[in-house]
Amino acid sequence: VVRLAGVTRSYRTGQVRVDALRDVDLSVESGEFVSIMGPSGSGKSTLLNLVGCLDRPTSGSREIAGQLTDRMSDGALADLRNRFLGFVFQDFRLMPDLDALANVELPLVYRGLPARERHRLARAALEEVGLAARAHHRPAQLSGGEQQRVAIARALVGQPALILADEPTGALDSQSSRMIMAIFQRLNRERGLTIVQVTHDERVARHGGRLIRLLDGRVVSDEPVVER
Amino acid sequence: VVRLAGVTRSYRTGQVRVDALRDVDLSVESGEFVSIMGPSGSGKSTLLNLVGCLDRPTSGSREIAGQLTDRMSDGALADLRNRFLGFVFQDFRLMPDLDALANVELPLVYRGLPARERHRLARAALEEVGLAARAHHRPAQLSGGEQQRVAIARALVGQPALILADEPTGALDSQSSRMIMAIFQRLNRERGLTIVQVTHDERVARHGGRLIRLLDGRVVSDEPVVER
Numbered sequence A, B: 001v002v003r004l005a006g007v008t009r010s011y012r013t014g015q016v017r018v019d020a021l022r023d024v025d026l027s028v029e030s031g032e033f034v035s036i037m038g039p040s041g042s043g044k045s046t047l048l049n050l051v052g053c054l055d056r057p058t059s060g061s062r063e064i065a066g067q068l069t070d071r072m073s074d075g076a077l078a079d080l081r082n083r084f085l086g087f088v089f090q091d092f093r094l095m096p097d098l099d100a101l102a103n104v105e106l107p108l109v110y111r112g113l114p115a116r117e118r119h120r121l122a123r124a125a126l127e128e129v130g131l132a133a134r135a136h137h138r139p140a141q142l143s144g145g146e147q148q149r150v151a152i153a154r155a156l157v158g159q160p161a162l163i164l165a166d167e168p169t170g171a172l173d174s175q176s177s178r179m180i181m182a183i184f185q186r187l188n189r190e191r192g193l194t195i196v197q198v199t200h201d202e203r204v205a206r207h208g209g210r211l212i213r214l215l216d217g218r219v220v221s222d223e224p225v226v227e228r
């Protein structure tokens, strides 16, 4: 469901070029649960954004959900993301003027679902992450961990084929982290949801079946997780 | 340096009142290094914002740096913050249109330091957190952990008496976390910097000398950290 070959991503800041990713090959099959770790600045978010088609490689090829993306227009990429992908951003990216429920409904609005159906699915997703009582709070009225859980609910509400989660438990206490990891594992095992998560937490990483480590924009190891 | 007595903080969202903090007493002496833990939504950020004078209690009294704040104007509170406090926010709150160096200089601009002095101190602070090479990147051109480290450098650059850090290592890998904790411990021991940090990470919490736990807006335990 994910094929990156020879993928490089560079940025220019003034005279300086930053090679955030260098010559990365990555294959993820349907139903896998992959964790990505690595030091701050090693390219994890850059990699996740490329896999999620939010960004284009500087060079190399990419195939997502069976589709070669190199010549797709921005609009076609947006459709692909909406149909197949769910995203949890490192900085959440909730709409500040919408309450939690409306934020969770957004992927369903894009798909044209009727309001009643959207409310039903969004409420169920908020309940799943323990936030039914915060449905009408706006992001500024939510704690950091509550905002993160709303972002997770939004990523899952449309039942995507592939979820890309950047530090999905970064703002969560241990109990909330366990709750989110239980949700991820259940969806992976029962519904074959493919998961690629970036995390700094070894315990969170070990919920996956495969652990990839980045260093300075390169993949330096790619191993199965032994106990699961 | 911090005295909260009977402090309560409530929010109204429509018909519902959320009691984020209930009847909290808290005393922190100069030179202490305090960690605050608790579940998501238990009131940690609310407590930190009150200690940092970014918010006012709904009821109860507060004394910071020897000054009773209950009747201070917003301007007077802003001056008090700038003179005595350094803040690391859970969501960093960097100025998006300024590069890392200019962001770190901001507390010194407020104090009227000349440009050359500000640059010198800000560069030293960025070096301390390992980001000299990112001085001219804007927040959007920085990784999550790099943004967090810029926020930490900004909090420390003015040599405050008291630092309030909300999840200061939340976006950091273990190596960067150790670096930040080493900085905090050194400033605490060598310069008597008073530190109040919120964290979900037990290892980070145990770098402090005292551990306070919140649950549903109340202090439920307040114990020394035994090994240090």
Ligand SMILES: Nc1ncnc2c1ncn2[C@@H]1O[C@H](COP(=O)(O)OP(=O)(O)OP(=O)(O)O)[C@@H](O)[C@H]1O
Pocket: A134, A137, A140, A141, A142, A143, A144, A145, A146, A171, A172, A173, B011, B012, B013, B018, B019, B020, B038, B039, B040, B041, B042, B043, B044, B045, B046, B047, B090
């Ligand atoms: N402006 C607001 N209006 C209404 N409720 C609020 C507001 N700000 C915070 N709350 C609520 O107050 C409670 C405490 O929030 P706070 O941000 O202090 O929690 P926290 O302990 O920092 O949580 P986390 O670990 O998730 O960051 C939460 O349940 C939150 O929903």
Ligand SMILES: Nc1ncnc2c1ncn2[C@@H]1O[C@H](COP(=O)(O)OP(=O)(O)OP(=O)(O)O)[C@@H](O)[C@H]1O
Pocket: A011, A012, A013, A018, A019, A020, A038, A039, A040, A041, A042, A043, A044, A045, A046, A047, A090, B134, B137, B140, B141, B142, B143, B144, B145, B146, B171, B172, B173
């Ligand atoms: N728009 C940009 N312009 C210039 N450099 C960038 C840009 N975005 C990211 N970078 C740089 O690319 C490198 C990789 O960034 P990335 O966000 O992928 O790191 P990361 O592994 O997610 O780090 P963290 O764990 O801190 O979130 C960083 O050194 C960062 O400074």
Ligand SMILES: [Mg+2]
Pocket: A044, A045, A046, A090, A166, B143, B144, B145
């Ligand atoms: Mg990142």
Ligand SMILES: [Mg+2]
Pocket: A143, A144, A145, B044, B045, B046, B090, B166
């Ligand atoms: Mg918080």
